[in-house]
Amino acid sequence: xxxxxxxxxxxxxxxxxxxxxxxxxxxxxxxxxxxxxxxxxxxxxxxxxxxxxxxxxxxxxxxxxxxxxxxxxxxxxxxxxxxxxxxxxxxxxxxxxxxxxxxxxxxxxxxxxxxxxxxxxxxxxxxxxxxxxxxxxxxxxxxxxxxxxxxxxxxxxxxxxxxxxxxxxxxxxxxxxxxxxxxxxxxxxxxxxxxxxxxxxxxxxxxxxxxxxxxxxxxxxxxxxxxxxxxxxxxxxxxxxxxxxxxxxxxxxxxxxxxxxxxxxxxxxxxxxxxxxxxxxxxxxxxxxxxxxxxxxxxxxxxxxxxxxxxxxxxxxxxxxxxxxxxxxxxxxxxxxxxxxxxxxxxxxxxxxxxxxxxxxxxxxxxxxxxxxxxxxxxxxxxxxxxxxxxxxxxxxxxxxxxxxxxxxxxxxxxxxxxxxxxxxxxxxxxxxxxxxxxxxxx
Amino acid sequence: xxxxxxxxxxxxxxxxxxxxxxxxxxxxxxxxxxxxxxxxxxxxxxxxxxxxxxxxxxxxxxxxxxxxxxxxxxxxxxxxxxxxxxxxxxxxxxxxxxxxxxxxxxxxxxxxxxxxxxxxxxxxxxxxxxxxxxxxxxxxxxxxxxxxxxxxxxxxxxxxxxxxxxxxxxxxxxxxxxxxxxxxxxxxxxxxxxxxxxxxxxxxxxxxxxxxxxxxxxxxxxxxxxxxxxxxxxxxxxxxxxxxxxxxxxxxxxxxxxxxxxxxxxxxxxxxxxxxxxxxxxxxxxxxxxxxxxxxxxxxxxxxxxxxxxxxxxxxxxxxxxxxxxxxxxxxxxxxxxxxxxxxxxxxxxxxxxxxxxxxxxxxxxxxxxxxxxxxxxxxxxxxxxxxxxxxxxxxxxxxxxxxxxxxxxxxxxxxxxxxxxxxxxxxxxxxxxxxxxxxxxx
Numbered sequence: 016x017x018x019x020x021x022x023x024x025x026x027x028x029x030x031x032x033x034x035x036x037x038x039x040x041x042x043x044x045x046x047x048x049x050x051x052x053x054x055x056x057x058x059x060x061x062x063x064x065x066x067x068x069x070x071x072x073x074x075x076x077x078x079x080x081x082x083x084x085x086x087x088x089x090x091x092x093x094x095x096x097x098x099x100x101x102x103x104x105x106x107x108x109x110x111x112x113x114x115x116x117x118x119x120x121x122x123x124x125x126x127x128x129x130x131x132x133x134x135x136x137x138x139x140x141x142x143x144x145x146x147x148x149x150x151x152x153x154x155x156x157x158x159x160x161x162x163x164x165x166x167x168x169x170x171x172x173x174x175x176x177x178x179x180x181x182x183x184x185x186x187x188x189x190x191x192x193x194x195x196x197x198x199x200x201x202x203x204x205x206x207x208x209x210x211x212x213x214x215x216x217x218x219x220x221x222x223x224x225x226x227x228x229x230x231x232x233x234x235x236x237x238x239x240x241x242x243x244x245x246x247x248x249x250x251x252x253x254x255x256x257x258x259x260x261x262x263x264x265x266x267x268x269x270x271x272x273x274x275x276x277x278x279x280x281x282x283x284x285x286x287x288x289x290x291x292x293x294x295x296x297x298x299x300x301x302x303x304x305x306x307x308x309x310x311x312x313x314x315x316x317x318x319x320x321x322x323x324x325x326x327x328x329x330x331x332x333x334x335x336x337x338x339x340x341x342x343x344x345x346x347x348x349x350x351x352x353x354x355x356x357x358x359x360x361x362x363x364x365x366x367x368x369x370x371x372x373x374x375x376x377x378x379x380x381x382x383x384x385x386x387x388x389x390x391x392x393x394x395x396x397x398x399x400x401x402x403x404x405x406x407x408x409x410x411x412x413x414x415x416x417x418x419x420x421x422x423x424x425x426x427x428x429x430x431x432x433x434x435x436x437x438x439x440x441x442x443x444x445x446x447x448x449x450x451x452x453x454x455x456x457x458x
Numbered sequence: 459x460x461x462x463x464x465x466x467x468x469x470x471x472x473x474x475x476x477x478x479x480x481x482x483x484x485x486x487x488x489x490x491x492x493x494x495x496x497x498x499x500x501x502x503x504x505x506x507x508x509x510x511x512x513x514x515x516x517x518x519x520x521x522x523x524x525x526x527x528x529x530x531x532x533x534x535x536x537x538x539x540x541x542x543x544x545x546x547x548x549x550x551x552x553x554x555x556x557x558x559x560x561x562x563x564x565x566x567x568x569x570x571x572x573x574x575x576x577x578x579x580x581x582x583x584x585x586x587x588x589x590x591x592x593x594x595x596x597x598x599x600x601x602x603x604x605x606x607x608x609x610x611x612x613x614x615x616x617x618x619x620x621x622x623x624x625x626x627x628x629x630x631x632x633x634x635x636x637x638x639x640x641x642x643x644x645x646x647x648x649x650x651x652x653x654x655x656x657x658x659x660x661x662x663x664x665x666x667x668x669x670x671x672x673x674x675x676x677x678x679x680x681x682x683x684x685x686x687x688x689x690x691x692x693x694x695x696x697x698x699x700x701x702x703x704x705x706x707x708x709x710x711x712x713x714x715x716x717x718x719x720x721x722x723x724x725x726x727x728x729x730x731x732x733x734x735x736x737x738x739x740x741x742x743x744x745x746x747x748x749x750x751x752x753x754x755x756x757x758x759x760x761x762x763x764x765x766x767x768x769x770x771x772x773x774x775x776x777x778x779x780x781x782x783x784x785x786x787x788x789x790x791x792x793x794x795x796x797x798x799x800x801x802x803x804x805x806x807x808x809x810x811x812x813x814x815x816x817x818x819x820x821x822x823x824x825x826x827x828x829x830x831x832x833x834x835x836x837x838x839x840x841x842x843x844x845x846x847x848x849x850x851x852x853x854x855x856x857x858x859x860x861x862x863x864x865x866x867x868x869x870x871x872x873x874x875x876x877x878x879x880x881x882x883x884x885x886x887x888x889x890x891x892x893x894x895x896x897x898x899x900x901x
Binding site for chain 1: 460461462463464465468469470471472473476477479480491492493494495496497498499500501502503505508518519520521522523524525526536537538548549551552553554556557558560562563568570572582592597599600603722726774775806807808809818821825829832835836837838839840842843853856857
């Protein structure tokens with residue numbers, strides 16, 4: 016078999032990259048669990064009928080079929096899930112009798128999209144979702160809670176691993192829709208679709224589209240564009256919106272909810288959240304707060320974390336399950352940072368110590384040293400071959416293992432970076448804390 | 459949407475089951491890393507040409523195809539991997555220049571097989587593999603190492619989580635093949651295939667098959683059956699085999715290698731490993747030691763962990779990569795134990811504490827209490843509604859949360875199981891260690 020080539024759109028990491036990803040996943044999991052989110056893992060496939068119901072996305076679905084399936088076999092009408100929201104909705108309906116509501120769950124899994132691969136677009140990628148799902152009702156304070164939990168996780172990735180800081184842009188559908196209604200506009204969805212292009216085409220072009228395509232008056236269009244230009248990291252956006260002179264009950268509600276989010280974020284993760292009235296993404300799908308998150312200094316990567324409130328996540332006809340959630344694109348966040356070397360791992364193996372072998376006859380002795388170190392949480396491996404010590408040191412060096420152990424349980428340990436060699440007892444010696452585990456560093 | 463039904467062969471856990479699985483995965487990961495195995499995660503798909511090359515299994519492959527793929531598009535000739543060995547072989551060839559050999563990796567992922575679902579057979583399941591892969595050569599002591607690492611992990615699952623103990627049955631292809639050759643038998647693979655049925659059909663029937671189908675003499679067949687009946691947890695199997703009076707160089711080699719495995723296992727995990735000469739499974743594929751593992755008291759579940767030595771894991775024509783590995787069927791191990799209630803989790807949520815809310819006006823105060831507890835690693839959630847306290851306590855009870863917090867940072871905490879309520883400070887109070895995290899218990 017000739018050397019295989021990577022498959023476009025299906026990124027894979029070398030072990031060092033995977034160790035970075037694992038440290039990220041550990042922090043996400045710990046943060047989500049500290050906030051009482053329970054883990055769920057769903058199967059990778061859903062019936063095509065379920066996946067196809069979600070409209071536009073059906074073209075991106077990967078269909079799954081047994082190679083030797085009987086023709087027309089019903090169980091083969093399956094597709095790989097393209098997000099973790101469709102599976103969650105199904106899981107909630109299927110298990111509603113076994114879940115306590117509001118149901119708080121996180122889910123970290125691969126998803127698949129049959130897209131044309133391009134920079135930042137993957138066909139297989141991992142994402143981490145948190146959602147809070149109510150039964151019939153879900154209090155608005157959860158709209159404040161969900162983004163704060165994700166921001167706390169992202170802040171830990173910054174502080175503990177050195178990943179870039181984030182800026183989360185938040186808007187509220189009620190605010191935009193209420194404002195448009197206050198202007199006497201009925202087709203608010205059409206306005207949102209044009210405002211969504213604000214970043215790409217600019218204020219003037221959006222105004223033109225609103226006039227030409229949605230038949231707004233010059234004044235209405237100007238007001239919509241003025242709203243889209245408002246943003247603030249504090250509560251001053253409220254006065255700015257008020258200053259435009261539009262009044263509507265739904266606008267008041269949206270302003271109040273967005274104020275809650277901004278206030279809570281400034282208390283817990285100051286400077287990371289901005290109320291941004293041009294965020295329209297998914298506003299026709301979401302029904303309350305919406306979130307979008309960029310990496311500071313890497314804005315071209317697009318949103319790495321987004322979500323919002325949906326009043327009907329699932330329904331069985333009798334019971335409706337509203338939800339609010341936010342999703343983090345793990346591959347989208349890490350793959351570019353790792354491939355560009357912005358984030359690196361101090362070594363590509365877990366081992367802190369290589370236990371040298373004098374002679375194949377004394378391999379048992381080396382295994383005893385390794386066992387003693389492992390019992391105290393020190394990862395190590397025994398040299399594969401009783402080579403000359405110089406060769407064994409070079410072996411450790413090639414793997415990035417910082418320490419080499421010589422002799423038995425009462426032996427000597429060499430830091431191969433400094434060359435320093437000291438007597439050591441395998442029952443008590445430990446590497447410096449910084450060398451115990453592979454460390455993530457950023458450049 | 460009506461209540462969805464589970465898909466046969468695609469098991470899913472409720473959150474409590476997933477938390478058990480996570481604790482199992484944590485122990486596996488920690489054990490593998492302590493032994494210097496680096497983590498790898500490969501994409502879920504491989505080119506069909508690669509998957510189909512593996513002979514028999516092609517009928518079990520799930521083909522993956524974009525719903526709106528262009529006809530004949532090459533990139534759609536993909537299938538979901540059915541094990542983690544085919545992806546490893548490809549990964550090693552693709553990245554050989556970036557890996558240090560012997561390459562030690564573990565991999566914990568889903569795999570898919572388009573089988574007819576039945577008890578213990580799944581279409582989607584998780585497995586955990588460890589492999590050691592050499593470049594051109596791989597020392598035989600790794601045949602001893604691989605099963606010991608897996609046995610250490612399985613022993614921790616028993617000691618720390620209460621899972622059943624295991625019994626690993628080990629044989630060596632060289633031992634069996636050498637023995638058959640010593641008897642003058644040439645078609646040793648044909649003998650192995652019949653011996654493989656020993657457990658199902660018994661000694662007499664195996665002897666009949668060897669005489670009728672492989673044309674062995676009565677004496678040869680009796681000797682083969684006698685070999686298959688030998689097993690021991692210590693090194694006494696060597697004398698038993700010797701007692702059959704067969705001599706062959708390859709037999710000697712096999713006996714020596716198997717002795718090494720038994721000796722090392724008895725030192726590290728006494729009583730968990732048995733040399734068992736009837737283990738023939740995969741012997742036509744493997745080239746040295748082979749492993750198979752049953753759960754004591756749950757033998758009907760079949761082997762939960764198996765593997766062995768293969769002299770050619772991968773080859774690019776110039777370089778050959780021999781390997782030795784062992785795989786643990788996580789879903790196969792856990793799904794029956796969890797669904798029968800043999801293994802349970804003390805609560806279905808991570809939260810140890812529910813922080814009660816007096817009044818929606820004081821939700822901020824409850825959030826401050828929660829923040830203080832979380833900063834010290836105590837998982838908690840804030841009550842979703844400022845209900846009467848009795849209702850909030852019932853809410854905690856329904857979720858299995860053991861403690862409810864009342865008041866502010868200087869407040870009171872109630873153990874809702876005993877009813878005991880005490881003054882407590884959120885900056886210093888901790889639950890008893892046993893209540894900090896959901897605990898896995900066995901019945």
